[in-house]
Amino acid sequence: MSKSSLLPCSLMLTPLIGATTLLVNALGLWLMFVVVITSFGLGMNALRPRLLGATRLWASVLLAAMLTSCAELGAQVWSLQWHQQTGIYSALLALQCVVLEQNKFFQLNWRDRLRVYGLFGVAMVGLSLLREFIGYGTLGHHLSWLLVTTQAQWQGWVLTADGGLRLATLAPGGFILLGLLIAAWQAWHRPPPSH
Template sequence: MNKSFLVQNSLMLAPLIGATGSLMTAVGITLTFIMVTSVFALCMNALRPRLLPATHLLANVLLAATLTSCAELGAQLWSLQWHQDLGIYAGLVALQCVVLDCTGFFQRTWPARLRLYGLFGALMVGLGLLRELIGRGTFGSHLSWLTNASPAHWEGWILTTDGGLRLTTLAPGGFILLGLLIALWQIWHRPTP
């Protein structure tokens, strides 16, 4: 485990905790991350040979901010509620693009990139699903945001009538749930003596 691996993964912690209060928000930030970083990688791979080494960081910042802003405008056009629920976390994708490029992530092979995309997506969607199930007692409560369906009163599939444990939809509850999941993972993969 090297230093760049820790930097890449620690930057993904903020959207993992902040943007997984519901399943649709987690799916939204995952789609934004995959789409923006893929286009960023293609553009930077085309631009990198034409840039001076001193201008790489400036080009990274400008391109990442532009692509993230375009993705946010597209999300706002598609569904305003979905965009508002994403909040500031969609803007963090630009910072992730810059850090991933500075650590050499986009020079890796496609399977290595797809592994990170899959891991990030699975963590986001899994934690979003758990937080929505435990916190709201529903499944797919904001599905109309993603599908842009007309009924705004769609409540999803209600699993509990009392609404669940509200703490898990907040950021502290996300940290607690993530800590419990990590502890379960370590217990499950503990080597037997």
């Protein structure tokens, strides 16, 4: 990992650990991430040639704050319950936009950007599925918040009646689970020892 990609990846760690206690939180935040980051990239691509170097940072801060605020207002209108669960993490999207702009992420080709979107989405959904299953013993708990269905009492697929391991729903449990997943990934992709 290069030093230039270290800060954007570390900023993605906060929502990855904090907003993945439920699948609905991860899906909604990832959707908001894709919408805000894509809109920001399109806006900055249009503004970048017209800005001087000193004003580019201020323009990116203003554009990121505006887009994130609009997305948060839209999330409140769409589903207040969901927004109350992930509001603090969705506010970090503005900071993520500015840091990605400073690291010239939006000047990459579209395939590289889609790969980052997809990897972040897979990480969010995968970690949230594991944490919800281990922590609550359910899958899809409160999914009706995002879908705005009439079945407001639907609680997802209950897999264990007595719940699960509470530690998995807390931030330390998220770090432990992420560490175990990274260790498993590295062990799986380790080159065979040479004789």
